[in-house]
Structure formats: C-alpha cells, structure tokens
C-alpha cells in the first residue's frame with residue numbers, strides 16, 4: 002500500500018485514503034500477500050539497501066523473526082481450530098479495517114491480551130526465547146546425562162491414596178497469584194516444603210513463574226537440594242519443550258501441561274519428551290472440550306481438573322464433578338487415569354466432595370500456604386492428621 006496518505010485523527014487512530022474502492026484487496030488477501038512479500042523479498046530488500054550482495058547478519062535475524070512470527074500465527078490458527086482461545090503470540094501489527102472509502106488502523110488492537118492466561122503465555126514466549134539463547138538445548142541435554150533419576154510422582158499419589166483412603170495431596174509452594182496477590186509474606190520455599198512433607202503431602206507443586214506468581218526455578222532447585230523426598234511438580238506455563246529439559250535439570254519429577262494453551266499435537270509431542278526425560282505429565286483441563294481432547298491422547302496417566310477458570314479467575318469446585326460425570330468418568334476409569342482436583346479446596350467437605358466425584362488426588366495452594374504452620378494447614382484441610 003505504498004504511496005497512501007495516512008491521516009491522523011484521534012490518538013491511536015489513523016486514516017489512509019485509498020486510490021479507488023475497486024483497488025482495495027480484502028484484509029486476508031492483503032495479509033497473505035504481505036507474508037509472501039516478507040518471506041521471499043524482505044532480506045534481499047535490506048541487502049539492496051545496505052548495498053551488499055550477500056545477506057547481512059541483521060537480514061538473517063529479520064528473516065528469522067519473520068519466520069518465528071509466521072509460526073506463531075500458524076500455531077494460533079491450529080489452536081483456534083481446536084477451540085483453544087489462548088493465542089500463543091500477539092498478532093503482529095494492528096489489524097486494518099475498511100470504512101467506506103477509508104482504511105483505518107486502531108493502534109494495538111489485537112495486540113492486547115484478551116485475559117490473564119493469554120498475557121502470561123505471551124510473556125512466557127519472550128522469556129523462553131531469551132533463556133534459550135543463554136542456555137541452548139544441547140547444553141541442557143549434557144547436564145541431564147549426569148542428573149540423578151527422577152522420583153515416581155504418580156506412584157507417590159497412588160500410594161498415599163491407598164494408605165489413607167483419602168486423595169493423595171500435591172501441596173503447592175505458592176507465594177502469590179494473579180487472582181489473590183501475595184499469599185504469604187514470609188516466604189521460605191524450603192521451610193514450607195519441609196512442613197508440607199512432615200504434614201503428610203505425597204508430592205509438592207513448585208511454582209516457577211517469576212512475574213505473575215513470584216516463584217522461581219531456584220526455589221525448585223533449592224527444595225530438591227534440601228533433601229525433601231516428595232516428588233516435585235514444576236508448575237510452569239509450558240509452551241516450548243525447552244522448558245521441560247530445564248525443569249528436569251532443576252529437579253522436577255513432573256511437569257504441568259495446560260490444555261487451554263497447548264494444541265493436541267504439542268501435548269502428544271510433550272508427553273513423548275516427558276517419557277524420555279522420566280517426567281510425569283499432569284495434563285490440566287477445565288472444561289468438557291479440553292477433557293475430550295485430552296482423553297483422545299494416548300499415554301496420559303494424570304489429568305488435573307482445574308476448578309479455576311484461568312481466563313476469568315472464577316472458582317467453582319462443582320467443575321470437577323461436572324467433568325467426571327457419565328461417559329467421561331467411565332473412560333477415565335477404563336484407562337486407569339488418576340484425576341487430580343485442583344484449586345479452590347479449603348475444607349474437609351470440599352475434599353470429600355471432589356473425592357466423591359472421583360478424584361484420587363488434590364492439588365492445593367492457598368488454603369494451606371496461608372497458615373502459619375503450612376503442615377498443620379494440611380490437617381485442617383483434611384479434618385485429620387494424614388502424616389501417619
């Protein structure tokens with residue numbers, strides 16, 4: 002659209018006059034023309050501008066960025082076709098609209114995350130690409146070759162359930178959350194982990210996201226190195242297999258995969274990587290559609306039903322019951338999958354409710370981490386001492 006006159010009107014909105022209405026290509030055609038233009042010509046234009054024949058490093062970097070953007074857009078399209086509303090990356094550049102003979106741009110429209118989960122994922126995308134540059138996958142693989150074996154996360158949950166007759170507890174080391182803010186001011190992850198273990202937790206969940214949960218991979222590593230025996234779940238927003246390798250070297254025994262973020266193909270691929278790395282995968286769903294997708298994937302041993310809608314923060318523990326009713330529940334039993342009830346569990350009645358619905362494990366953060374002695378918080382949650 003070179004040569005068009007751009008007129009600024011209100012802040013954030015600019016108008017461009019169009020030579021004639023019948024010369025106006027539709028938005029999608031323009032987008033794909035733009036993509037092709039960039040794919041095939043962008044580096045050489047830069048090379049021409051710089052007066053060089055061979056592409057310069059900057060041209061190659063530009064070209065890589067364009068390719069990454071294209072992959073992100075493709076991922077968004079695949080995700081949308083599976084009912085996934087979370088876009089993996091912001092659509093680059095503001096979309097164009099046509100009104101009468103005018104074309105106008107709304108600055109940033111489309112590049113604003115639609116909800117907190119999308120915001121987290123977009124931030125994670127940038128964070129992970131920076132971390133990958135510092136610690137390439139090959140270097141992580143070398144460290145893993147000399148790492149101690151992982152512990153049996155699923156086995157620990159099953160054993161706790163058999164021993165107590167109650168759901169096995171995954172106790173979460175959680176300092177803060179986007180929905181609740183700071184949960185515990187004096188936050189010593191190792192002290193909390195030890196208290197949970199003493200209080201009867203079968204496994205621990207360690208939040209590693211820094212920006213939104215004030216967690217870290219250092220916390221995970223410190224808990225592992227402190228001699229805590231409970232298997233550890235790395236509670237991360239996984240969007241790239243690199244994170245799984247990193248979690249493994251930092252001491253994780255299991256990793257979270259969120260179906261609201263990951264398309265089926267990613268989940269299948271990541272389950273295979275988990276098997277290679279000796280990690281258990283907790284695949285998290287929060288509605289019927291996600292549950293049906295996940296039940297169609299082979300090799301899943303653990304499904305988490307999140308009672309918190311990660312887009313709206315609404316918590317409703319009847320979600321667990323709803324997703325375990327009828328044929329879904331039957332298929333889960335047939336496949337011998339362990340279901341974990343996650344979020345919003347505060348009382349023995351809550352635990353009894355989700356157990357009645359069919360869970361064999363629960364994942365709990367807020368209600369126990371807020372207690373002055375988080376270990377005693379566990380007895381409060383179950384209505385009895387489960388450490389024996």
Ligand SMILES: O=C(O)c1ccccc1NCC(=O)[C@H](O)[C@H](O)COP(=O)(O)O
Pocket residue numbers: 117118173175178179180181307309311314343344345346364365366367368
């Ligand atoms: O906890 C949040 O506010 C939150 C917001 C956005 C994405 C994820 C979020 N939480 C992760 C979890 O699923 C919970 O930490 C976990 O299930 C424990 O929940 P709770 O017992 O209610 O602390």
